[in-house]
Amino acid sequence: MKNIFYSLLLMVFSQQCYAQSSTADQQKLLDLYQNQKYAEAAQYLKNSYTDQTNDQKALNQIAYCFLMAGNNVEAEKYYSKAYQLQPQNLSVLFSLGNISTRRGNQQLAKKYYGEIVKIDSNNFNVYKLLANLYPSVKDSLRFVYLLKANQLNPNEADVAIDLAEVHGVSQEYEKAYHVLDVAIKADSENLVLQRAKLPLANQLKKYQEVITTGEILLKDGDDAAVIRDVAKAYYYTKKYDQAIKYFSRIEKLLMQNENTLYFTSLSYRYLKNYKMAAIYANKTIEEAISPNTASYYALLGLSYEENNQFKLAHAAYKKGLQFKATPTLYYRLAILYDTKLKQPKPALNYYKLYLGSKPNAEDDEAEIKFTKDRIAQLLLTD
Incomplete structure (x- = not known):
């Protein structure tokens, strides 16, 4: 604009x-x-x-x-x-x-x-500017203005990219591909257009085009999105060694995600390297789980506990431990067993687990002191 x-x-x-x-x-x-x-x-x-x-x-x-x-x-x-x-x-x-x-x-x-x-109903610039006033790719008026601008000047890169994005969201991949293809023919050295076209070519199973274009683009420097598309193209053409090579480049850039790790695991599996397949399957699972999941279950359990729904609170805390053993979950379980369920033995066990999980000495000073005192009391009555 x-x-x-x-x-x-x-x-x-x-x-x-x-x-x-x-x-x-x-x-x-x-x-x-x-x-x-x-x-x-x-x-x-x-x-x-x-x-x-x-x-x-x-x-x-x-x-x-x-x-x-x-x-x-x-x-x-x-x-x-x-x-x-x-x-x-x-x-x-x-x-x-x-x-x-x-x-x-x-x-x-x-x-x-x-x-x-x-x-001036044929003014390209005004249609481009109007389209930019409707930022959502799902807005019908954005599509109308981009389509009109593209009809007036199909070679203009910015409009072609934006219109292709709208087509892509609607899963009209052929149309999106065609829009970019026309613009690229007018400017074959436009790397931005080529990058935008790459995932569409993958969607349309034009795998050799993805590999050829992608490797040219990567000569200009590492781009995680391009590497991912090339890696997937190699995977779909059953060149699993090459797929792993490119997926590994994504990891080196620290740009891996659940999807790339999943395809890496599958590639190793097809190569019958089951040990690495298992390693990457575990990495996929870890990537899919939010690091905050245990905290969410702790909050859920506390909500149940405060509403006197102790069985549900217990289940929530235990579920949280399946994702990550945190000091908070151990402490909440200890308190639940001790004060609500009146079961001193499991309470004592969880108090010990809480101290063993190394809670923050400064932030959790009061809880640590209470836990130590309560352990001493429970041991006397044991």
Whole structure:
């Protein structure tokens, strides 16, 4: 979106730099422009014209300088006045739409861009900008505007990538692939387009294309997403040694996930390396389980316990231990057996397990002291 807007600014600049004025020194303005002293240029122009001026070129010049100086409020003020004088001026409408977007007023931006569509229904830039005002890939209007922009300019990379993403979410992989393929034919060295196309080629079982393109892309540097696609392509073509090689590269980048570990385990299994298959099956399981699962069960158990649902609390604490033996779970079980279920022997066992799990001496000072005192009491009554 920025590229579009700055292109428009250059167009406005070329028009406005040479705007004739009886009061403003155009050479001085050019010097200020060339040195990017837009705030000074804006102030100079304001002083050269009265606030009541209806000179369209002057208003555009002042607004442009304020915009380039980052003063959106003043820029909007002057562009709005220019808009009142010429409501169908495309450069003014584009500028007002952009300012509205910058200031977070999406509805106003849609209004200005919508007016451009009414004036010029084949304006590629406005459809691209409108699409960006609907960020959700599931929004039907985003799809409509991207589709129109792509029809007007199928070679433009940004729109092609965004439209392919929308098609991909709808599982229309052939359409997504075709959109990117057209753009790539127009710019065969565009690595961003090629990266976007790679997972789609995998979905469409174009595995040799994935391998060939992916290995070229990886010469530009490691990219976990590209490595993953190449690894899967090798897996699906039953080249399991190569698949493992690429999945291992993902691990070295610390970018492995449940899916990549799963495919690594399967690859080892097909190679009849059952020892490594088991290792990666375990890694897959560990990756699939949240490190916070035990804490969640501790919270669930405590909720049950406080509601006097002791059997459910006991089950929740024990389930949590299956994921990770934490000091909190041992302590909660000890307290549950001791004070609620009135079973001193298992309570004593869990108090000991709690101390053995090395709770934080500073954070859990009170619990540690209580546990030691309670162990001493239980041993006396044993």
